[in-house]
Amino acid sequence: xxxxxxxxxxxxxxxxxxxxxxxxxxxxxxxxxxxxxxxxxxxxxxxxxxxxxxxxxxxxxxxxxxxxxxxxxxxxxxxxxxxxxxxxxxxxxxxxxxxxxxxxxxxxxxxxxxxxxxxxxxxxxxxxxxxxxxxxxxxxxxxxxxxxxxxxxxxxxxxxxxxxxxxxxxxxxxxxxxxxxxxxxxxxxxxxxxxxxxxxxxxxxxxxxxxxxxxxxxxxxxxxxxxxxxxxxxxxxxxxxxxxxxxxxxxxxxxxxxxxxxxxxxxxxxxxxxxxxxxxxxxxxxxxxxxxxxxxx
Ligand SMILES: O=C(O)/C=C(\C=C(/O)C(=O)O)C(=O)O
Numbered sequence: 291x292x293x294x295x296x297x298x299x300x301x302x303x304x305x306x307x308x309x310x311x312x313x314x315x316x317x318x319x320x321x322x323x324x325x326x327x328x329x330x331x332x333x334x335x336x337x338x339x340x341x342x343x344x345x346x347x348x349x350x351x352x353x354x355x356x357x358x359x360x361x362x363x364x365x366x367x368x369x370x371x372x373x374x375x376x377x378x379x380x381x382x383x384x385x386x387x388x389x390x391x392x393x394x395x396x397x398x399x400x401x402x403x404x405x406x407x408x409x410x411x412x413x414x415x416x417x418x419x420x421x422x423x424x425x426x427x428x429x430x431x432x433x434x435x436x437x438x439x440x441x442x443x444x445x446x447x448x449x450x451x452x453x454x455x456x457x458x459x460x461x462x463x464x465x466x467x468x469x470x471x472x473x474x475x476x477x478x479x480x481x482x483x484x485x486x487x488x489x490x491x492x493x494x495x496x497x498x499x500x501x502x503x504x505x506x507x508x509x510x511x512x513x514x515x516x517x518x519x520x521x522x523x524x525x526x527x528x529x530x531x532x533x534x535x536x537x538x539x540x541x542x543x544x545x546x547x548x549x550x551x552x553x554x555x556x557x558x559x560x561x562x563x564x565x566x567x568x569x570x571x572x573x574x575x576x577x578x579x580x581x582x583x584x585x586x587x
């Protein structure tokens with residue numbers, strides 16, 4: 291018995307355009323997911339939404355269509371701490387994928403080593419209230435301490451308005467930090483305003499990595515240019531050229547107004563990283579250093 295998709299949630303675009311922008315050789319999609327198929331990989335009972343299926347085969351077809359060489363497959367909340375769909379996809383990618391998992395604080399060293407051997411290199415802490423019930427900080431601290439010896443990092447997903455209440459805790463985590471989707475800024479506020487400056491100052495103070503992904507989630511002015519998001523992404527690329535990452539966020543869960551064309555998301559890249567050097571760092575050098583250290587793209 292498969293669960294019905296959350297009403298009103300859009301399906302991912304099955305016919306993405308061919309990008310005009312050619313990704314450089316070795317480009318990495320540093321943020322994407324697999325969902326199910328739920329007949330084989332059921333969704334978590336505690337989830338707050340039910341997506342449509344989005345299989346590893348469909349992810350790899352998109353990867354090849356837009357010219358990406360490697361993917362970082364991030365555990366989504368719809369699968370909770372059951373990482374089996376993500377692990378199945380990472381293992382099937384033949385070294386061309388890494389994983390970011392969701393784990394519980396009681397996870398043991400043996401299981402962490404199995405995840406590492408499978409290609410996992412980080413865990414995700416999600417603070418977006420519409421997605422999860424917040425975990426106690428002591429549980430997250432316990433996880434961070436357990437993953438530190440493996441050289442893993444923590445991927446953080448939060449709303450910008452919640453950063454003031456979270457940044458103190460983030461500063462205690464003994465591992466590198468990676469922030470999803472620009473820290474979800476309110477793009478109706480000025481890019482030079484105090485809110486985004488606080489985010490930039492936090493990012494600088496803690497040497498965090500920042501994903502300049504998901505313009506489609508942040509925009510008010512809408513596709514295809516996502517013009518209101520561009521200044522925020524450009525500022526992060528300019529201030530942290532060696533610690534920015536890019537991803538499609540395919541299959542784009544929880545979108546109701548519009549579903550992006552992943553080909554156009556690729557064409558968004560040169561608007562935010564406007565030199566070949568900046569593009570190579572964003573798309574190749576930075577993600578390779580974080581997820582495939584010591585390997586060549
Ligand atoms: O896919 C994303 O990164 C964004 C979302 C969902 C999740 O991250 C998730 O369910 O784990 C969202 O904003 O709804």
